[in-house]
Amino acid sequence: MPKIGNIILPDYPLLLAPMEDVSDPPFRRLCKMHGADLMYSEFISSEGLIRDAMKSRMKLDIFDYERPVGIQIFGGDEEAMEMSAKIVDTVQPDLVDINFGCPVKKVVCKGAGAGVLKDVDLMVRLTKAVIKGTSLPVTVKTRLGWDEASINIDEVAERLQDIGVQALTVHARTRAQMYKGHSDWTHIERIKNNPRITMPIFGNGDIDSPEKALEYKNKFGLDGMMIGRAAIGYPWIFNEIKHYFKTGEKLAPPTVADRVEAAQNHLIWSMEWKGERVGIVEMRRHYTNYFKGIQDFKQYKQRLVTSDGHNELFDIFNQIKEVYANYDNALTGQ
Known part of the structure; x- marks a missing residue:
């Protein structure tokens, strides 16, 4: 069973991805009801939190029935990341997650999200700042690399684990791919098989059916998987996958x-x-x-x-x- 700090997750947990304008408390509540094991807030700008921006503050709302739940932050400035981690600490989620994967231009332009994939030293410094600012376990979500020619997830995984990151979720696309083309989980499998890596490794990208979930579970041997777009308007996917894992049979679709x-x-x-x-x-x-x-x-x-x-x-x-x-x-x- 994967462990993140003191959080013990079920065997092969299903995580709900943090999605902007989607993963708010009402949506998370539905996904929890239908089998999500670990969920995250929408990503929150570290600068917005420090400025006390209303929208950012509202995203800190978490409820006991959601637990375990993580709050995800992003930013490109060490001081702001440390301060925002301290603010997150006050609402006591179960963990703090850092977004080094968002490919959207307005985030990347600020040297945050997937923009940090071009500078692993900066990624390490930003992560250290967050770890310094919180007493909670720190996890990271990222991508394979900036583009096909610069896939650096192996180095990223080792260096993040070395400074104290307690779990890593990898969206199996590069930033250049955005959400297009196929995800390639073989890179995540390689990290999982690295004898130096002991933290849980979760895969993300293209899980849209119980059949594919089982195929990827068996094929890549990771610690769990994260589901994003397939859960939008279809929170049943979590229990459908769990049922299929257990029985090899598909649940009847929702009426x-x-x-x-x-x-x-x-x-x-x-x-x-x-x-x-x-x-x-x-x-x-x-x-x-x-x-x-x-x-x-x-x-x-x-x-x-x-x-x-x-x-x-x-x-x-x-x-x-x-x-x-x-x-x-x-x-x-x-």
Whole structure:
């Protein structure tokens, strides 16, 4: 069983990836309900935390039912990273994670996220600053390297472990790939097989089905895997994978009623956490994913993304359940 500091994770844990504008407390709560073993906040700017930026501060919200949960920070300045680690320490998550993997230009331009892959010495200094600023275990999420010609994850893994990093998650793409092309887990497998490496190594990238999860689990021999985009609008993926690991059989897919319940819970929790107006508006981006692949759904989606009141939205949800009750029976074979 992998251990991060005092956190004992189950055998081959499934981690929920930190995703900007997605991995907030309402979404994490759903993923936890459906089997995620370890989750992270959206990534938080170290400079934003120090400036006391409202959005950054709000991302520090964690709840006991989520545990174990980590808070992820990013930045390119040592002093800011140390100070933000001290701020994170005060809300007592279970660990602090550093983002050295975000490929987005506005982050990379500040010498943060995947931008640090070009300068491993800086990566080490930034990590040391975070370790100095917190009493919690420190973990890192990164990528294989800047581009195909500069894959440096072997050096990165050894040097980070040497200064006290307690687990490493690797997105098996380079920064140049962004989210395109295939991920290549053979590089992560090589780190795991390095006799010097004793910290848990988790893989990330392209896990979108129970079959692929089992194939990668058996093929690469890592300590666990992180799931990101496949969980958006589909939190069931965690339990589906666990069931498949145990039995070799696939769980029945969620019915339309299951999807409505998840979307409705997500909306309720979003309104509770963000306030009604913001909760309703920010939920709109999720409906396409919750109801993907359902026939003739366009008119309902249009109403979901234009309705402004929660009562109206709940009425639409009820109509969807009624209209698609027979569709559910077809889905579940009843």
